[in-house]
Amino acid sequence: MSSTPVPPDGDAAADGSTTDPVAEPVTIQGHWDFGYTYFAGASASRFFNELRLNQRIMGTHCPTCDRVLVPARGFCDACYVEIDEWREVGTEGTLDSFTILTTSFPGLPEPPTVVGYVTLDGASTALLNAVHGIDLHDFDEAGALLLTQPRVRVVFSDKCEGRITDFAFELVAADA
Amino acid sequence: MSETSTAALIHDVRWEIDYRVRLGRAWSRFMRGLRDRKLLASTCDHCDRTYLPPQSYCEACYEPITRWQECEPVGTLRTATIVYQGFDGGPQAPYAVGAIEIDGTHSLLMHFVGGVDLSDVDAARKALRGGVRVRAVWADERTAAITDIAHFAVAPAQP
Ligand SMILES: [Zn+2]
Ligand SMILES: [Zn+2]
Numbered sequence: 631m632s633s634t635p636v637p638p639d640g641d642a643a644a645d646g647s648t649t650d651p652v653a654e655p656v657t658i659q660g661h662w663d664f665g666y667t668y669f670a671g672a673s674a675s676r677f678f679n680e681l682r683l684n685q686r687i688m689g690t691h692c693p694t695c696d697r698v699l700v701p702a703r704g705f706c707d708a709c710y711v712e713i714d715e716w717r718e719v720g721t722e723g724t725l726d727s728f729t730i731l732t733t734s735f736p737g738l739p740e741p742p743t744v745v746g747y748v749t750l751d752g753a754s755t756a757l758l759n760a761v762h763g764i765d766l767h768d769f770d771e772a773g774a775l776l777l778t779q780p781r782v783r784v785v786f787s788d789k790c791e792g793r794i795t796d797f798a799f800e801l802v803a804a805d806a
Numbered sequence: 807m808s809e810t811s812t813a814a815l816i817h818d819v820r821w822e823i824d825y826r827v828r829l830g831r832a833w834s835r836f837m838r839g840l841r842d843r844k845l846l847a848s849t850c851d852h853c854d855r856t857y858l859p860p861q862s863y864c865e866a867c868y869e870p871i872t873r874w875q876e877c878e879p880v881g882t883l884r885t886a887t888i889v890y891q892g893f894d895g896g897p898q899a900p901y902a903v904g905a906i907e908i909d910g911t912h913s914l915l916m917h918f919v920g921g922v923d924l925s926d927v928d929a930a931r932k933a934l935r936g937g938v939r940v941r942a943v944w945a946d947e948r949t950a951a952i953t954d955i956a957h958f959a960v961a962p963a964q965p
Pocket of ligand 2: 850851852853854855864865866867868869
């Protein structure tokens with residue numbers, strides 16, 4: 631016999647251990663403190679350099695499945711073939727999905743902020759980045775607006791450094 | 807058209823984060839079981855799958871789970887990797903990590919695998935092949951943490 635039944639959840643009387651896992655969960659204290667060097671690799675290096683030098687969003691086209699992967703990748707994740715045909719994609723697109731961040735995290739901007747997946751015109755895959763300019767006074771209202779999968783545009787910052795924060799998305803309709 | 811640079815992009819990164827994880831209903835009960843040298847799994851009433859580590863919901867039928875079992879701390883190693891490059895805060899490399907299917911369960915538990923000489927890479931890889939039998943070795947000092955199991959020891963080959 632490899633397993634023996636024990637009392638079900640919530641049956642504290644039958645369960646010898648009387649600690650309620652909901653009222654008193656086991657808590658793990660964590661601390662991360664480490665440094666490392668991030669090397670972006672050939673494709674991501676060029677992708678970020680394009681942001682810095684040319685303020686354009688680049689993808690790579692897979693000849694096998696005819697998709698444009700954004701951000702640019704050196705391999706197609708569907709066909710496993712090496713790809714090196716670079717294409718500039720549009721600066722407008724559709725917000726496919728989003729989340730509203732309400733809790734702060736070291737290194738990220740003060741909440742609330744919006745992060746979204748955007749498929750830019752001409753791209754086959756969605757790109758993750760900050761969505762600026764959303765009125766977040768009422769989360770339900772903001773969520774309802776973002777759920778309509780609105781059109782967004784890429785806005786570059788004044789000083790591009792070759793990082794993903796060189797640009798953000800904002801609603802196309804915002805100044806319509 | 808302006809220039810295109812393929813220069814390698816390198817960033818120095820530092821992570822310094824304090825956090826607290828509340829393990830919730832299933833994992834809290836699981837960890838407290840370890841403290842008492844008990845390996846607890848949860849079983850779905852709907853499809854009879856048994857999960858270890860336990861889950862409050864079945865990932866196959868999305869049904870809530872309240873049924874529990876105590877399992878023998880023995881199982882089968884399904885896959886493993888040998889870590890030669892250590893990590894800040896982690897154990898001293900080399901060490902082995904494996905995915906273990908505890909007898910009677912339908913899931914994999916990740917844990918350290920011990921009892922294998924890792925200095926001989928080829929021999930170690932043979933010893934850690936999928937299918938070998940393993941048994942939990944309990945830590946002397948237990949605090950309701952996953953390390954209450956020191957590691958899973960590869961059973962000596964049957965004579
Ligand atoms: Zn492809
Ligand atoms: Zn199920």
